[in-house]
Every structure is written in C-alpha cells, then in structure tokens.
Amino acid sequence: MEKKSEINGHAMPSSASTDQILEKSAQRSFREKLMEFLSKNLLVIMTVSGVLVGVGLGMMVRNMNLTKAQMTYFAFPGEMLLRMLKMIILPLVVCSLVSGAASLDTRSLGKLGGIAVAYFLVTTLIASGIGVALAFIIKPGVGAGALNTNHLALETVSNNKETADSFLDLARNLFPANLVAAAFRSVPVGTETDGMNILGLVLFAMVFGVALRKLGDEGEELIRFFNAFNEATMVLVSWIMWYIPFGIMFLVGSKIVEMEDVVLLVTSLGKYIFASILGHIIHGGIILPLIYFGFTRKNPFSFLSGLITPFTTAFATCSSSATLPSMIKCVEENNGVDKRISRFILPIGATVNMDGAAIFQCIAAVFIAQLNNHELNAGQIFTILVTATASSVGAAGIPAGGIITIAIILEAIGLPTNDLSLMLAVDWIVDRTTTVVNVEGDALGAGILHHINQQEMKKQREQQEDELAEVRVEAVANTQAEQETSPLVTHQTKAQEATPEAIESVL
Numbered sequence: 001m002e003k004k005s006e007i008n009g010h011a012m013p014s015s016a017s018t019d020q021i022l023e024k025s026a027q028r029s030f031r032e033k034l035m036e037f038l039s040k041n042l043l044v045i046m047t048v049s050g051v052l053v054g055v056g057l058g059m060m061v062r063n064m065n066l067t068k069a070q071m072t073y074f075a076f077p078g079e080m081l082l083r084m085l086k087m088i089i090l091p092l093v094v095c096s097l098v099s100g101a102a103s104l105d106t107r108s109l110g111k112l113g114g115i116a117v118a119y120f121l122v123t124t125l126i127a128s129g130i131g132v133a134l135a136f137i138i139k140p141g142v143g144a145g146a147l148n149t150n151h152l153a154l155e156t157v158s159n160n161k162e163t164a165d166s167f168l169d170l171a172r173n174l175f176p177a178n179l180v181a182a183a184f185r186s187v188p189v190g191t192e193t194d195g196m197n198i199l200g201l202v203l204f205a206m207v208f209g210v211a212l213r214k215l216g217d218e219g220e221e222l223i224r225f226f227n228a229f230n231e232a233t234m235v236l237v238s239w240i241m242w243y244i245p246f247g248i249m250f251l252v253g254s255k256i257v258e259m260e261d262v263v264l265l266v267t268s269l270g271k272y273i274f275a276s277i278l279g280h281i282i283h284g285g286i287i288l289p290l291i292y293f294g295f296t297r298k299n300p301f302s303f304l305s306g307l308i309t310p311f312t313t314a315f316a317t318c319s320s321s322a323t324l325p326s327m328i329k330c331v332e333e334n335n336g337v338d339k340r341i342s343r344f345i346l347p348i349g350a351t352v353n354m355d356g357a358a359i360f361q362c363i364a365a366v367f368i369a370q371l372n373n374h375e376l377n378a379g380q381i382f383t384i385l386v387t388a389t390a391s392s393v394g395a396a397g398i399p400a401g402g403i404i405t406i407a408i409i410l411e412a413i414g415l416p417t418n419d420l421s422l423m424l425a426v427d428w429i430v431d432r433t434t435t436v437v438n439v440e441g442d443a444l445g446a447g448i449l450h451h452i453n454q455q456e457m458k459k460q461r462e463q464q465e466d467e468l469a470e471v472r473v474e475a476v477a478n479t480q481a482e483q484e485t486s487p488l489v490t491h492q493t494k495a496q497e498a499t500p501e502a503i504e505s506v507l
C-alpha cells in the first residue's frame with residue numbers, strides 16, 4: 001500500500017518532495033514558535049540578564065579601587081533609571097486613580113475599596129505575625145549583645161518624636177494643605193522630610209475621581225482628559241521599560257562596588273538577614289499564593305510568571321513606587337486584569353500595602369530587644385504587631401523607607417533607637433526581598449479583585465438572562481390565554497401553525 005500524507009486537509013500520495021515540504025513546515029513552525037517566545041519574553045530575558053551581568057560587572061570593578069568621581073560615573077546609568085521611574089510616578093498615580101475612580105460606579109467602588117482595604121490589613125497582619133514568630137524562633141539578637149554601632153563604624157540614627165506624634169503626622173499627610181507642595185514634600189513621619197507625599201495625593205485623586213463621576217455629563221470632558229493623560233503616561237512607561245535592563249545592570253553593579261566589609265556585616269548580622277529573607281520567602285512563596293488560590297481557584301504561580309520584569313525592577317531599585325509603572329503594564333498585558341481595577345488598586349497598594357516591610361520591621365524590633373537583653377511581654381508583642389501594621393501604611397515607597405518606621409515601633413515599646421543604624425547597614429540586602437514581597441502582594445490583590453469583579457458581572461448577566469426568560473414565558477402565557485378566550489385568534493393561529501415565525505412575532 002502506498003503511504004498517503006495530508007497537506008491542507010487533502011490526501012496526497014507520499015513522495016520525497018512532499019516529505020520535505022512537511023519537514024520544512026515543521027521546522028518553520030518551531031522557528032516561528034521560538035521567535036514568538038523570544039519576542040514576547042525579550043524584555044524579561046534582558047532584565048534578568050542585566051541583573052546577572054551587573055553582579056559580575058560589580059565584582060570585577062570592585063577590585064579596581066575606583067575613586068569617588070569614577071564611582072559616580074559608573075553608577076550614572078543606574079541613577080538615570082531611578083530618576084526616570086520617579087519622574088513618571090506623579091502623573092501615573094494621579095491620572096490612573098482619577099480615571100479608575102471615575103470609571104467605577106460608587107457602589108462597586110465602595111465594595112472593591114472595602115475588599116482591598118480588608119485584604120491589605122489582613123495580609124499585613126499575617127506578615128507581622130510571621131516576622132515576630134520567626135524572630136522568637138531564630139533569636140537573631142541573642143548572643144550579639146557585644147555588637148554595637150561602634151564596632152561596624154556606623155553613624156547613629158535617632159528619632160526624637162513620640163509615637164502619637166508620628167501617627168498624627170500620618171493623618172496630616174492624608175490631607176496636604178498644599179497639593180503642589182505635596183508633589184515633593186511630606187510631613188515628617190519619624191525623621192522623613194523630603195520626598196513625595198504620595199498618601200495625600202492618592203486620597204485626593206480618589207475623591208476627585210468620585211466627584212467627577214457625580215458631575216455626570218459635565219465631568220465627562222475632564223474624565224476623558226485624565227484617561228488620555230493616563231494612556232499617554234503608559235506609552236512613556238513602555239519606552240522606559242526598554243531602558244530598564246541597561247539601567248539595572250549598572251544599578252546592581254554600583255551597589256556591589258559600594259559595599260563596605262560584607263563579610264563582617266554578614267557574620268555579625270547573618271541571623272537577622274536570614275530571618276528577614278526567610279520571612280519574605282514564607283509570606284511571598286506560600287501565604288500570598290494560598291490566599292490568591294483560595295479566592296480564585298487558579299494557579300497563582302502562572303499569574304506571577306507574567307510579572308518577572310516588575311519583580312526584577314523591584315529587586316534592583318528597592319522601591320515599590322518606582323516599580324509601579326512596569327507593574328501596571330505587565331498586570332494588564334500579561335495577566336489580563338481589567339484596566340479600571342489595576343489602575344485603581346495598584347497605586348493604592350504601592351502606598352499602603354507593605355507586607356515585606358511589616359515582616360522585617362517586626363524582626364528588627366525583636367532583634368533590637370534581644371540585643372539589649374530586654375524581655376518582651378505579651379502587651380509589647382501585641383503593640384509591635386499593631387504598630388508595624390499601622391506604620392507600614394506610612395512607610396515611604398522608597399529605598400530604606402521602612403527604617404524610619406522601625407523607630408516608631410521602638411518608641412511604642414520603649415526601646416532605644418540607637419541601634420537602628422545596624423538595620424541601615426544591611427538594609428540594602430533585606431530591602432530587595434522586602435520590595436519584591438510588597439509588590440507581589442499588590443499584584444495578587446489586583447488579581448483577586450479582578451476575579452471578584454468578573455464573578456459579579458457574570459451573576460448580573462445571569463440575572464438579566466433569567467429576567468428575559470421570565471418575560472418570554474409571560475408573553476407565551478398571555479398568547480395562550482388569548483387563544484382560549486378569542487375564537488378569532490384561535491382560528492388565526494391554526495392557520496399559522498405551519499410558520500414558526502408567528503411565535504417569534506408574538507414575542
């Protein structure tokens with residue numbers, strides 16, 4: 001029997017030429033698949049490669065004993081990346097929140113906002129609990145009593161504010177007296193003075209968006225303006241993202257060159273570093289994916305696999321705010337999250353949701369207590385949990401932003417803030433995993449809200465279909481009643497039984 005092969009669905013006798021055609025098409029399809037994979041994941045591959053090359057480059061340059069001026073030149077491309085990302089934060093946060101709040105009706109906005117706040121609070125409380133538990137299990141400060149800031153030649157960090165004053169400053173930041181000044185200055189929470197008051201801008205943008213929706217037709221033009229501004233900002237973000245691999249390479253490389261005596265730091269504070277990173281792995285690798293799976297019944301790791309670029313950016317920049325542009329873009333394009341939800345919830349999450357910060361702040365507070373041989377009672381542990389959860393809201397989404405809020409926790413439990421510089425010495429290591437967990441919590445929160453929103457829309461569609469079905473049944477019942485009472489209609493319908501269009505015309 002002669003073998004037959006199929007080309008375009010037609011059976012053809014097998015021959016050398018047809019076999020070659022099939023082989024070529026198979027090769028072409030594999031090549032096309034490879035090219036398609038590379039084109040889709042090129043940015044991710046380049047970003048991860050940038051980090052790895054940056055580590056190698058930093059190790060090489062570290063032995064060259066660069067002068068301060070040469071160090072500045074070497075770090076310059078990385079500095080440019082940070083400046084670009086920070087430049088885009090203000091228009092992105094304000095425009096995305098205004099358009100997001102204006103695009104959702106007040107009822108769904110309230111419901112989604114309530115779920116988001118509950119999610120942020122619960123996950124941050126869980127994170128704080130993990131931090132305290134790990135600190136008591138691993139005991140990073142036990143046996144390190146001899147360690148102090150003088151041994152490591154570190155500058156002391158102090159905070160002269162009362163805890164109540166710090167929380168009052170947090171409330172003041174929510175309502176900035178001058179919106180223009182809020183773009184570059186905030187009320188000093190702890191000892192933080194410079195930097196954008198993003199908390200106040202977030203609240204204003206949300207309320208302003210709701211007010212525009214209330215205006216109805218009069219507010220439509222301004223809503224369209226913010227929508228267009230938002231889309232234009234996202235185009236700028238897509239351009240900046242192609243610079244990220246190059247900038248990250250020098251950002252990571254310069255950090256490695258700047259490191260002082262790494263061996264001394266790691267041996268002295270190794271347990272603290274280990275406890276913090278382990279806490280981040282447990283929370284980011286187990287707890288948050290489980291919460292996502294519990295709500296959506298979907299694989300959380302397939303969701304997270306689309307966010308490698310923002311995670312790499314978070315790891316390199318140590319800034320939740322700087323990661324926000326790439327996070328919004330990847331959540332929408334790779335994971336299909338509704339724009340109205342991602343642009344509403346992610347800017348809030350980048351400001352308010354700090355799970356990673358809560359973990360290392362709790363570990364740091366217990367570490368300093370153990371360092372000073374101070375026994376913590378149940379009341380103080382509870383104070384650490386509550387204060388860490390509350391103060392992480394006010395933690396700036398910038399490198400080392402969480403260090404300031406540790407001072408608030410220490411003041412709350414009556415511990416000295418002199419040893420804070422120990423945290424600052426290793427913050428460049430811990431802050432990387434902290435930021436990754438922070439942005440992961442935001443992204444999974446957006447995924448959960450998107451799923452809940454989809455389910456609500458599905459229920460509404462089903463209700464509408466049920467109502468339509470009921471209307472149809474009533475219409476059919478009415479025609480049957482007419483048939484029973486009117487001999488004329490009965491006579492007509494008998495004549496029209498052969499044509500099914502008659503029933504449709506009645507409906």
